[in-house]
Structures are given as structure tokens and as C-alpha cells.
Amino acid sequence: MNGKIYFSYSMIHRTIKKLSEEIRDSGFNPELMVAIGTGGFIPARIMKTYLGLPILTVGIRYYNKENKLQSEPERIQWIDEVEEKLKGKRILLVDEVDDTRSTLEYCLRELIKQKPDEIAVAVLHKKEKPKAGKIPSAVTRYFCGETLPDSWCCYPWDALDIVEHERIANQG
């Protein structure tokens, strides 16, 4: 739909179910999730239903209050007592979309500093496009629910009119 892809909540829930099964079948056995806010909140919360893991959250933003892109992201929230919570743990970092990969790279690099035993990434969607960011080599596993062409993703949680949004998504 005009270079935009509309997702219903039900589609996303089913993609997360499939993704969770893939993670379980991979042999990776994470102890906790770290959700990147605010895009990762809903995917991570649905994933909790299937994987049963606690969720920690981190929030960053690349745009300041004047909507100007900053070279370094601002931390909206990070994890307190980080070392105790992440050191030696198997962590699954969750976000909604691997777009430019900059946010993923930033968060992975910061979390790796805390010496987890293993860290993996799970994204609902991966866009097929050149990536500005890199997945650090310490990350051995990358899971994605669905690979998409480089288009504008319209997520249901961003809908002002959810009935109309779901109608368009279901026409898809």
C-alpha cells in the first residue's frame, strides 16, 4: 500500500510465536530479555508468553527535543545495577525492526561491556537494505521473524484509528 506495509496485532503476535519457537529450537536458552524501548516493548511482552523470561528494558533516542539527529543517542533509561543483572547471563536483546541497525549496534556494544555469558538478537522484522550499523562479532545468534523489502512499516500500536488500520492490514 504506497510503499507502506500495514501489520495487524494478530499478524505480529503470530510472527512472534513462530520466532519464539525458532529461538527455542535453536538450542539457545536465554535467561532474560532486554527490550529496546519503545519499539521492542510489545514484541518482547508477547515473546514472554512463549519463552517465559523476565524483561529488562533500555530506552535511547537519536533525536533531541527539537527533532534534530544527534551523533550519540541520549539514554532515556538504562539498567541500574547493570553488572549484577547482566554479567554471566544469557541475554536476548529484542527490538521491533532491524532498519539501519544503528540502535541495535549501540545497545549490543553497551550490553557486551557488562560481560554476559552469551548475547543474541531477536527482531520482529528485518529490512533488506544497506546497514549503517554492524552486529558485533561477540553476537553469535541473530533471529528475525520476517524479512521485508525496504518499506515503511505501519505497526498497529502507532495507529490513531485501530479499526481502519486493521482493515487495511487485513486487505494486505
Next chain:
Amino acid sequence: MNGKIYFSYSMIHRTIKKLSEEIRDSGFNPELMVAIGTGGFIPARIMKTYLGLPILTVGIRYYNKENKLQSEPERIQWIDEVEEKLKGKRILLVDEVDDTRSTLEYCLRELIKQKPDEIAVAVLHKKEKPKAGKIPSAVTRYFCGETLPDSWCCYPWDALDIVEHERIANQG
């Protein structure tokens, strides 16, 4: 349905829309949300679409790993550099359901210690039942999307089979 109430994602999204409009119309002008994890993650993320506020999160649990109720909740995550982030701010605490009210009371008391300028509560659902917890008197506003009889709430994010869940929810 057998003392259970099933909610579809669309129902919840529409309730949050109405709740957000009520908050805006009330004259309360929060600067940030604090979502109680993990129940408040999805309501808060949808509310962000309508209120445009940053989301911080806190996570607690009353049950330990052996599933035994503890008198004091364990903090899964709290807000680092809390004072700087909450002091003098107008805060909206968000959760999915006001059930026994214990979690709300605990979180409100802890957040009030950080001296916000104002703190209010918004819950998607309030259950009509005797409450073990109390809303501290420092909290001047309480918003709820819908009041329910004391029943088991089946939220879509907890569904193992979302298609079946939404089918039951839509039968109402």
C-alpha cells in the same frame, strides 16, 4: 465466558485511546510515563501514540522462582539515576489492571519518595473488589479505561493461540 473476560487487541487499543483523551481533557499534563512491567508495557506503548510521552519502566514481582508469594516484592528493574529523572516532574504511572492494588501502592510509594511535582495513575482496567493496597494521598488523579466485575481478565498478549483468543473476544 466462565467468569473470564477476553479482550482483543483492538478493544484494548480503543480503550487506551478513550483513556488518553480523558487524561488530556482533565488538564493533567504529564511529562513522562512510568510503565509497570510487564503488564503495563503494552498499554503504555499504545498510550504513547496518543500522548507522545517518553516511557520509563519499572519491574517488580511478588512471587519468587519457586512461585511462592513474598511479603516484599523483588525488583526486576528500577530506574537508575531516579532522582534526576523523576524529581519535580509530572508523572503518569501506567499499569494494565488495578486488581488488589498492592503493586500500584508499592510503586506509587517508591516513586513519591523521588519528589515528583505531581503523580497520577492510569490503568486500563479496574476490578470492582475490596483492595488490599491503598492509593497514597499524594496521588490526586486516578484514571481508568474501564471498570470490570471481579473476574479473570484474559489479555491478548498472554494468548498462546491469538486467532482463537480473538475469536472468543469478538463473540463477547
